[in-house]
Each structure stands twice: as structure tokens, then as C-alpha cells.
Amino acid sequence: MTSNLSPIDTAKFVAAKRAVEFVEDGMRVGLGTGSTAAWMVRCLGERVREEGLKVSGVPTSTRTAELARQVGIKVISLDDARWLDITIDGADEFDGDLNLIKGGGGALLQEKIVATASDLMIVITDPSKKVDTLGRFPLPVEVIPFGWQTTKALVEETLASLDVLGQQASLRMNGEAPFVTDEGNHIIDLHLQRIGNARQMSMVLNQIPGVVENGLFIDICDKVVIGHQDGRVEVEDINDGSHEEGTIEFADAENLFLDI
Numbered sequence: 001m002t003s004n005l006s007p008i009d010t011a012k013f014v015a016a017k018r019a020v021e022f023v024e025d026g027m028r029v030g031l032g033t034g035s036t037a038a039w040m041v042r043c044l045g046e047r048v049r050e051e052g053l054k055v056s057g058v059p060t061s062t063r064t065a066e067l068a069r070q071v072g073i074k075v076i077s078l079d080d081a082r083w084l085d086i087t088i089d090g091a092d093e094f095d096g097d098l099n100l101i102k103g104g105g106g107a108l109l110q111e112k113i114v115a116t117a118s119d120l121m122i123v124i125t126d127p128s129k130k131v132d133t134l135g136r137f138p139l140p141v142e143v144i145p146f147g148w149q150t151t152k153a154l155v156e157e158t159l160a161s162l163d164v165l166g167q168q169a170s171l172r173m174n175g176e177a178p179f180v181t182d183e184g185n186h187i188i189d190l191h192l193q194r195i196g197n198a199r200q201m202s203m204v205l206n207q208i209p210g211v212v213e214n215g216l217f218i219d220i221c222d223k224v225v226i227g228h229q230d231g232r233v234e235v236e237d238i239n240d241g242s243h244e245e246g247t248i249e250f251a252d253a254e255n256l257f258l259d260i
């Protein structure tokens with residue numbers, strides 16, 4: 001099999017293509033955000049257009065909503081759906097218990113709400129994002145703009161009392177201005193290197209006034225689909241401990257990308 005996609009995009013496509021096989025007719029589907037999730041939206045759109053699959057999608061960002069509409073997926077709000085059958089999203093890191101760091105793309109708040117409202121949460125990824133212990137990727141923390149510098153100082157004080165190696169916190173920027181999320185908030189990235197107790201870290205961060213949510217997803221993800229650049233795909237399920245392997249045809253991936 002050949003494709004003009006880069007090896008990393010091929011791996012993302014392979015994971016996305018396998019993951020959308022879990023979507024069934026009539027399902028309400030949470031649509032993640034990021035470059036891997038974008039492949040999933042394209043692959044799901046292909047099933048909608050070519051198989052007549054009927055799904056309603058709840059996007060986790062304005063970017064994803066726009067792409068979903070472009071590829072023919074019916075878009076509804078979470079309030080319309082109330083509860084979802086499945087969510088498929090990317091991640092910045094995952095560990096052996098399928099706990100995650102998310103929010104590299106700045107959509108962690110909607111992503112966590114949508115994933116938590118889903119019967120099944122699937123993460124799609126390439127193998128490079130697997131870690132023994134979370135924390136190599138900077139942990140995003142969404143904070144309200146009011147008094148963000150005070151909130152940042154409180155976060156730094158809290159880090160000093162926890163089992164972490166690094167304690168540097170930086171405001172995420174978009175050029176010269178602070179990055180603004182879809183909900184009008186800012187993001188503080190925590191450069192920790194290693195999070196010894198992710199569950200505790202998540203709970204403690206969310207107790208700080210001004211913090212809206214953090215990017216640790218604990219006990220939320222059910223399955224991880226890992227795509228490889230040669231077309232191999234692995235599916236791990238944390239609930240039943242299963243591990244399956246297969247292959248995905250990726251020669252047509254580029255067309256899907258260019259068409260939409």
C-alpha cells in the first residue's frame with residue numbers, strides 16, 4: 001500500500017478509519033478536536049455520504065463543527081443530544097490505564113464534558129503518545145480571564161505541594177495575545193515532566209478558584225485505537241482487557257483529505 005500522506009498522517013488516518021467502524025446507524029456521536037480527530041470526522045463523513053449512515057454529531061469545538069458540516073455530518077448541540085452513544089477524540093498522552101492528557105488544541109473543556117456524557121469514549125492516536133507516567137506533555141488548565149495572574153500564582157503554590165518534578169506554569173499565547181478558548185477563557189500550561197498521582201492532581205487543580213477545568217481525563221476513556229504508519233492498527237479496551245490487531249487500507253486516504 002502507498003500513499004502520499006506523511007507517515008504520521010497515515011497513522012492518524014488508520015486509527016480514525018478503524019475507530020469509525022464502532023459507529024452504528026442512529027448513534028449520537030461526540031466529535032473530538034485536533035488533527036487526529038479531523039481524520040475521524042472525514043472518515044465518518046465518508047460513511048455518511050457513501051453508506052447513508054445516519055448519525056448526529058456533537059462537536060467539541062467550532063473548528064470541528066465547521067469540518068463536520070463540510071463533510072455532511074448532521075450537527076446538533078449537546079443540549080439537544082443530552083447523552084451520547086460514543087465519542088471519538090485524539091489525545092496528547094495516554095498511559096497504560098488509558099488515563100489521558102488532553103487540551104493541546106485548547107478544547108479540553110468541551111471535550112471533557114462531551115466525553116463524560118458518552119457511553120463509550122474512544123481515543124485515536126499514533127504510538128508516540130503512549131507514556132508510562134503522564135506529564136511529559138504540558139498539562140493544560142483552563143482558567144477564566146478575570147484575575148488569571150492570581151489564579152496562576154495559586155496553581156503554582158499548589159504544584160509546590162504535590163508530587164511533581166517541574167513546577168513551571170505559562171500562559172498560552174496566540175501571537176502577542178493570550179490564547180482564548182471557545183468559551184472565552186485562557187489556558188495555563190503546566191510543565192511538570194511527571195505527574196505521580198494524576199487523580200489527586202486533577203481534583204486539587206479543579207478546587208482552585210478561577211480554574212474551570214484541567215486536561216487530565218481520568219477513568220473516562222474506554223478504548224484506545226493506535227494507528228501505525230504501515231497500516232497496522234491496535235485496539236485496546238480497558239474494561240475487558242482485550243487487545244486486537246488488524247490492518248487498514250490507506251491508499252485512498254489522501255483523496256479523502258483533498259476532497260474535503
Ligand SMILES: O=C(CO)[C@H](O)[C@H](O)COP(=O)(O)O
Pocket residue numbers: 032033034035036037089090091092101102103104105106107108111
Ligand atoms: O486535546 C486535544 C485538543 O484540545 C487534541 O485531541 C489533542 O491535542 C491531540 O491533537 P492532535 O491529534 O492534533 O495531536
